[in-house]
Amino acid sequence: MTIHGDHPFMDAESERKPVRRFRGRLPSPVGLWTSSYGGTRAGLTVSSMLVADGDPGIVVGLIDPDSDLWETLRSAKTAVVSLLGGPHQQLADAFGYVAPAPGGPFRMIDWTDTDWGPAPVGVTTWAGCRLVSDAPPEVGWSLQVHLEIAHVELLPDDQPALIHRRGRYIAL
Known part of the structure; x- marks a missing residue:
């Protein structure tokens, strides 16, 4: 058995599209978007x-139109957007569907x-x-979803922020 330093599911950098590589060099917050409808969580x-x-403030996110989240969010019309911290890397991976989560990611915490x-x-x-429109515009491979x-909720925060850059998580 060999342990590799690279992500096992990620294409080599030279094989990724230039725009994806450009975007990957921007540090991005790691958010977890969750919704529930009719007893189903996503x-x-x-x-x-x-x-x-603004009044109201808006969250804009790029969401996979084939994701369970989009299907549930479109029905529920509401969501929770959580900003993950350093201790939540495994949770981010599980909800990003790049790490196993026996029983599903909602069982992790x-x-x-x-x-x-x-x-x-x-x-x-x-x-x-609250979802602004259930027919958001397509942007590249995703939907540009606007949430009002x-x-x-802002609790005391002493944990490092989790950011995503070049396919990796970094705790700041």
Whole structure:
């Protein structure tokens, strides 16, 4: 058995598209978007996202149109957007579907049911959001989903932020 320093599911850098490589050099926050509808929970790790201040504030994220999250979010019209910290790398991998999660990623930690969907216990920063449009524009391979921020939870935060850069997580 050999242990490699590279990600086992990632194409070699020279084989990736130049735009993907360009985007990969931008440090991105690691968010976990979760939603629930009719007893079904869905979630997805999202690093292609930004938050725009305003009245109301907006979260914009690029979401896979074939993901379970999009199907559930489109029905529920609400979501929780959590900002993950250094201790949550395994959770990010599980919801990004690049690491095993026996029984599913929702079994990895405890959750609090909110008016917007499930919020992970132990995450210090999250927002409860409402879907702006269930027909968002396509951008590249994804949908440009806009969520209106209805509630923000900011607990004391002494853990390093988790960011994504060049296919790797870095705790700042």
